[in-house]
Amino acid sequence: MTHDEIFGKVRTVLVDALAVDEDEVTPTASLRRDLGAESIDFLDIVFKLEQAFSFKIAQGELFPENVAQDPKYVKDGRVTPEGLAALRARLPHVDFAGFESEPMLSRVADVFTVETLVRFVEKKLAAA
Numbered sequence: 651m652t653h654d655e656i657f658g659k660v661r662t663v664l665v666d667a668l669a670v671d672e673d674e675v676t677p678t679a680s681l682r683r684d685l686g687a688e689s690i691d692f693l694d695i696v697f698k699l700e701q702a703f704s705f706k707i708a709q710g711e712l713f714p715e716n717v718a719q720d721p722k723y724v725k726d727g728r729v730t731p732e733g734l735a736a737l738r739a740r741l742p743h744v745d746f747a748g749f750e751s752e753p754m755l756s757r758v759a760d761v762f763t764v765e766t767l768v769r770f771v772e773k774k775l776a777a778a
Contacts, residue, residue, distance in 0.1 A: 651775060653768065660767045663698040667691060677765040687759075699767070705774050712770055713762065714741060718755055729753040743770040 651659075661675040668685050681687040687695070696707050709715065714737055717723045723733030734753060738746060749761050 653772065656771050656775075657764070657768050659702050660699070660764060660771060663695065663702050664764065664767075667694045667698050675764055677763065677768070679764050680760050681762045681764070681767075682759040685764075687762075695767075699771065703771055703775065705778060707774075710740065712741075712743075712767075714758065717758075724755050727755050729755055729758065743773055 657677070661672060664670065664675050664681075664685060665672055668681075668687055668691060670685050674685060679685055681692075681695070692713050696712055699712075700707055717729070717733055717737060720733070723730055723736055729737070729749075730753075734746060734750065737744070737758075744761055744766050745763075746761055749757060
């Protein structure tokens, strides 16, 4: 599949999962900030991506898990350098560049954009 074909299917998934208009689903749109995704929506997105692309997504593979509960990864509401390294290792499809300057835990969900999902799908399909 081409990048554009993957983007089209990801857009369809997000329109369905988040009840947003197609024109809102741009590559740079943040799932939470721009498209209004909440915690439960992330689970629905994973399920719908699995259906759309016929692959399985392991728990924690697309979105981070258990980072916030580890005191060596988060201190005073900020993701520590060790926590950022762990996020990068677990989530190579995510661009954390803009997050580094202000690594507040409350901002972690903002790094998940439509393009993040497209890159994730590309890697999953390439590995299959």
